[in-house]
Amino acid sequence: MPELPEVETTRRGLAPHLVGRRVDKLIVRQPRLRWPIAPELIALLPGQRVDDIERRAKYLLVHTQAGSALLHLGMSGSLRVLPETTPVGSHDHIDWRLDSGQVLRYTDPRRFGSQLWQNAGEIHPLLAGLGPEPLGDDFDGDYLWHLSRERKTAVKLLLMDQKIVVGVGNIYAAEALFAAGIHPSRAAGQVSRARYAVLAVAVKQILAYAIGRGGTTLRDFISPDGQPGYFEQELFVYGRSGQPCRKCATPVKVITLGQRSTFFCPRCQH
DNA sequence: ACTTTAGCCTGTCGGC
DNA sequence: TGCCGACAGGCTAAAG
Numbered sequence: 001m002p003e004l005p006e007v008e009t010t011r012r013g014l015a016p017h018l019v020g021r022r023v024d025k026l027i028v029r030q031p032r033l034r035w036p037i038a039p040e041l042i043a044l045l046p047g048q049r050v051d052d053i054e055r056r057a058k059y060l061l062v063h064t065q066a067g068s069a070l071l072h073l074g075m076s077g078s079l080r081v082l083p084e085t086t087p088v089g090s091h092d093h094i095d096w097r098l099d100s101g102q103v104l105r106y107t108d109p110r111r112f113g114s115q116l117w118q119n120a121g122e123i124h125p126l127l128a129g130l131g132p133e134p135l136g137d138d139f140d141g142d143y144l145w146h147l148s149r150e151r152k153t154a155v156k157l158l159l160m161d162q163k164i165v166v167g168v169g170n171i172y173a174a175e176a177l178f179a180a181g182i183h184p185s186r187a188a189g190q191v192s193r194a195r196y197a198v199l200a201v202a203v204k205q206i207l208a209y210a211i212g213r214g215g216t217t218l219r220d221f222i223s224p225d226g227q228p229g230y231f232e233q234e235l236f237v238y239g240r241s242g243q244p245c246r247k248c249a250t251p252v253k254v255i256t257l258g259q260r261s262t263f264f265c266p267r268c269q270h
Numbered sequence: 271a272c273t274t275t276a277g278c279c280t281g282t283c284g285g286c
Numbered sequence: 287t288g289c290c291g292a293c294a295g296g297c298t299a300a301a302g
Binding site: 058 | 293294295296297298
Binding site: 004031033035074075076091108109110111112150151152157231258259 | 272273274275276278279280281
């Protein structure tokens, strides 16, 4: 489900309720997620106070003195801070009981998310190989252009490769390529330096805009305060197969790339 | 070194 | 109404 803007929206919503609070107890109803919940997290987190919440790629890092919990929402996960007495639903897999009398509740129907642990001063293997943040200064057109030389993979797959750049998922990849006028299946090595410059700017603009709007609502994204996102009605191509392109009225097409639906305008994108 | 594929899960939706 | 397949926002590991 969530891409970078949704994770960032979640971070901002959780921070006021979590930072400075002590985690008193974990209640694990379902340990089997994308990876089993880390035993170290179960052992070390109770009693710890939350110093800070950071986002890296689509991971939330909940920092404590003992180390950091790494939370990933997968495709269908959400995190909310609720009163302890809130009834438990069938997909409410893990609660962190806080000293505020509230719980941080992790809900995830498809269980593609994860709760992992990183000791203080160490870097979890899953974070070690990640590419730069798309909103950072080290991500720009020249970076993409240099990495893409000789590569035959579709430019959309390059953009979604977390080793190249993190946080760009299926929706925002489609939207950024539309904004840049680049066909999603074009070979990455065949995109010019100038067009990568446009693409990198488009990625930054779209992500920043989506964060400002509270993320996308496609099925079930809910921010920690219960508000849905409002980006959905502003999508140009994603999910609009057969509908007129918002720029030129040509019907939007859908193809499959890397087992994912890929929407584009056959007239605006080359 | 790069590219492609399978798979982790459950819920929902459209077609028959 | 019910059954069945296709599909869903992510990502890794393994195979090619």
